[in-house]
Amino acid sequence: MLPYAKRLNIDYVWVHGAATVLEATFAHSLNMIGTSVLVVEMGVGMRMTKEYCKQLVDGIFVEMKDLGMWQGEVITPKDPLIFTDGEVHYLNAGYAGIFLPTVEHWTNVKKGDKIGEILDPLESVVKEELYSECDGILFTLREYPVVSEGSLIGRILERQA
Structure with missing residues (x-):
């Protein structure tokens, strides 16, 4: 799938071993009939932007031209970042509450930078402050504010330095 991903004009490719593909998903259904699947996420759960959709459509036309399905002009796709599981750090909630981010998605962060806070709405207190464990790019950030203990x-x- 990596050659396809490189032509689709995406920002990054995270090659990782998913334990399962949920049965109720379109990706699972396609896998069951022998069709390779590339799942595209936009980095912030359940948020789609017009800009990113246009970026992906431009990449789909590149792929269609390579397959002989499109004869029109196409863009030169971005050169995506490519990384694997070992390079990714997860931030999980230690408490239930309301998550308020203090940084933007797709931000460079340094070890010790504050990512956000989890508030207890009933007591009006900060239950937890979340900090980056490393230098890197925050490529996923929670959009929904309500979190349970353990939520991503x-x-x-x-x-790497």
Whole structure:
């Protein structure tokens, strides 16, 4: 799938071993009939932007031209970052509450930078402050504010010194 991913005009490719592909997903159904699948995420859960959709459509036309399905002009796709599981750090909630980020998605962070806070809405207190464990790029950031203990808050691609 990596050659396809490189032509699709995406920002990054995270090659990782998923334990399972959920049965209720379109990706699972395609895998079951022998069709290779590339899942595209936009880095912030459940958020789609017009800009990123246009970026992907431009990449789809590149792929269609390579397959002989499109004769029109196409862009030169971006050269995506490519990384693997060992380079990714997960930020998880230690408490239930309301997550308020203090940084933006797709931000360079340094070890010790504050990523956000989890607030207890009933007591009006900060239950937890979340900090980066490494230098890198915050490539996933939670959009929904309500979190449970253990909820994924973000992922950081570690940059080696």
